[in-house]
Amino acid sequence: MKTAGELISRKKQQDVYTIAPEATVLDALRLMADKNVGALPVLKDNELVGIVSERDYARKMVLKGRSSYATPVSDIMTAAVVIVLPQQSLDECMALMTERHLRHLPVIGRGRLIGLLSIGDLVKEMVAEQAETILHLEQYIRGE
Template sequence: MKNVAQLLKLKASQNQQVHTIGPHQMVMDALRLMAEKNVGALLVVEHGEVVGIVSERDYARKLVLQGRSSVGTPVKDIMSHPVITVDTHKNIDYCMNLMTVSHLRHLPVVEDGVLMGLLSIGDLVKEAIAEQADLIRQLEEYIRGG
């Protein structure tokens, strides 16, 4: 089973980039960036440290439903915090369980205080399916005597 470091290397080869925003920027800026980059969440970073995460869900629940303005509201007012993170040594099962239990769609990877990447639930499911398919192939070869 792959660990987070190995999965991030696979993502890096596909030129995956982590998009961030500052806590004092306006929600409208976050929405524009999410739309431009076609992502559902942005990490909120201040002085190089992950201090929150803002998602489309945060926008809908904490801004729209409360009748607030995305133009005059800073990201810090609607971001989710504290942020649950993992280090590069955790395995995919651990991450999937953490995301399921915590109802997360995005999981920042932080090593020694440095942001290393961002995993989505889709990244983890894709890799879990690939690993299961490989195991099935290996078992079929074993059964055939190959």
């Protein structure tokens, strides 16, 4: 089974877009829209202090009628971030995401953020693994 670190190293888009806790929610929304991502790790002095997502915006801003122009990211970010280590298996990552209802998992290696896995990344990888397994089984059945 592949690991979180292996998947991060093979991702086509390896840039991890981040934002500072004092940035405005509007800044975060612009960055997410510009980079076509659904969440941003929040870093202060290169340390992960939270994660802000479209879900945070919808639930903590829109539904409460707050201003995106004046609200800092730190007011709506999720501070209790669930992380994974590079050596953790994709099965472990999927279990965490399912159990905790998460869409994004920061990967921390050597004390720093090295990547961000999305539920889409994991599903895509598992579908590819299953397709490969099916191909090998078909070849085995045919005697190839």
